[in-house]
Amino acid sequence: MRALCRRPSLAAAATVLLTCLPAGRQDLSSGVQVTAADVASLLLVAIAVTVALASRLTHPLPARAVAAASAVVPARALVLAPVAGAAGIAMLASPDVLTSLPGYVRCLQVFVLVPLAVLVAVRDRTDTLIVGGALVGAAALQGLVGCVQAVTGTGASYAGERVRAVGTFGALDIMGMAGVVSYGVLILLAAGLAWRGGRRAAALGGAALLCVPLALSLSRGAWLALLCASLVVLFVHSRALAARVILLGAAAATVLALGPGAGSDPDLLGRRLASITSVVSQPDQSVSDRYSLWLTATRIWLDHPLTGAGPRRFAELRDAYAPIELSSGSDTDDPVNGFQRMPLLSPHNMYLLTLSEQGLLGLAALGACLGSMAWWAVRAAVPAAAGLLAWQGIDFLYGDVGGPSTVVTSVVLGLVLSLVARPPATGWAGGAPVALDVAR
Numbered sequence: 001m002r003a004l005c006r007r008p009s010l011a012a013a014a015t016v017l018l019t020c021l022p023a024g025r026q027d028l029s030s031g032v033q034v035t036a037a038d039v040a041s042l043l044l045v046a047i048a049v050t051v052a053l054a055s056r057l058t059h060p061l062p063a064r065a066v067a068a069a070s071a072v073v074p075a076r077a078l079v080l081a082p083v084a085g086a087a088g089i090a091m092l093a094s095p096d097v098l099t100s101l102p103g104y105v106r107c108l109q110v111f112v113l114v115p116l117a118v119l120v121a122v123r124d125r126t127d128t129l130i131v132g133g134a135l136v137g138a139a140a141l142q143g144l145v146g147c148v149q150a151v152t153g154t155g156a157s158y159a160g161e162r163v164r165a166v167g168t169f170g171a172l173d174i175m176g177m178a179g180v181v182s183y184g185v186l187i188l189l190a191a192g193l194a195w196r197g198g199r200r201a202a203a204l205g206g207a208a209l210l211c212v213p214l215a216l217s218l219s220r221g222a223w224l225a226l227l228c229a230s231l232v233v234l235f236v237h238s239r240a241l242a243a244r245v246i247l248l249g250a251a252a253a254t255v256l257a258l259g260p261g262a263g264s265d266p267d268l269l270g271r272r273l274a275s276i277t278s279v280v281s282q283p284d285q286s287v288s289d290r291y292s293l294w295l296t297a298t299r300i301w302l303d304h305p306l307t308g309a310g311p312r313r314f315a316e317l318r319d320a321y322a323p324i325e326l327s328s329g330s331d332t333d334d335p336v337n338g339f340q341r342m343p344l345l346s347p348h349n350m351y352l353l354t355l356s357e358q359g360l361l362g363l364a365a366l367g368a369c370l371g372s373m374a375w376w377a378v379r380a381a382v383p384a385a386a387g388l389l390a391w392q393g394i395d396f397l398y399g400d401v402g403g404p405s406t407v408v409t410s411v412v413l414g415l416v417l418s419l420v421a422r423p424p425a426t427g428w429a430g431g432a433p434v435a436l437d438v439a440r
Helices: 002-006 009-018 036-057 062-072 075-093 097-121 125-152 176-194 197-216 220-237 239-258 268-278 285-303 314-321 350-379 383-395 406-421
Strands: 156-158 161-164 330-334 338-342
Touching: 002 036, 009 036, 009 097, 009 125, 009 406, 036 097, 036 406, 075 097, 075 350, 075 406, 097 125, 097 350, 097 406, 125 161, 125 176, 125 197, 125 406, 176 197, 176 220, 176 383, 176 406, 197 220, 220 239, 220 383, 285 314, 285 350, 314 350, 350 383, 350 406, 383 406
Parallel strands: none
Antiparallel strands: 156 161, 156 330, 330 338
16 A cells, blocks of 8 residues: 555556456446446545645645645646536436436546546656556557457457457447557557657557557447547647648548449448448438437436536436437347347437536536646647547547446546646657657
């Protein structure tokens, strides 16, 4: 415990790595699922509180105590306060406070407590490397498991075949692996741009390799989010480089589109890629259900415009507001959980979920939090932070928090906050290219 207090970033790294433990068979009727990573996140918060208090106790003079506290918890951490406040108001205004209380606690864990704890834990370049390395390690492990699943037919079911890579998260957290792998790709891309020589080749090569399991995840949203986030990383690092990459990408896309046999790929990956262009004109059932859930969330918000219906109440109110074409659930199948009918208990859009359950106050608080961090990341020229936040912001358009991988999202938000609150002058995490210390 004493070692963790000296280097609390190890607790953050352990929290990330513990999400890779196989979840085992899950019972959808059991309600809240508490994982080993959730327990580790609570330990991380406790360690962060201990470190913050110890910092004040070792500086008895008021002026020095204030300076020490601000060094441990920078003023930019206040960007998390509106999120906590809006969620608390929504819970108190909820017609069913007891139902909303667990949702409020979960919101605090994901968007306030764990990010704040990571901010306290990541104090220098070594801490940044520890947490970033844990995210890359988790991405590599999940990607390896996902590739094995796709090759051996032991993944989640897609088109009647168990070929969808989902890592250790299983079919019940279908987006978990894609998210963790995307974090790893972006961190390695930022490192490859910052480093030189053999380390650059290794980082960029690792990022390219991680794109393989991401493709095998068959997640259209993750592909698009990673593409946009990668461009953000390139733009923050060098606008000229970003422009060249965009031009080369456009030229390659034109050649592929006009080349012989284009559009005739019969495999699952090709069909999944081609379906991106038909999500509006000819949506499949999953996309159609998502549109129906978005409409449901909007209808709930219209009846509760300011403070929402209360945290965790979307599932309770769904049937009263949903259009008739909404499916009763989503079919999932993998070797561990078997075939299950997974109920659609959220709108699969974080912004609309927040709007329906916390109203305009909650959405404004979440938008201000993410928007402020994005602005700071771009202003301070921190490519890793800008890319991670761009991916998360886009991911929230088609997904929300839930499942074992949610804890990783919390740690990522905390890492981003630490990078923008204490912008690094050198290294993979940020800094202008001219300031890079290539000797290290």
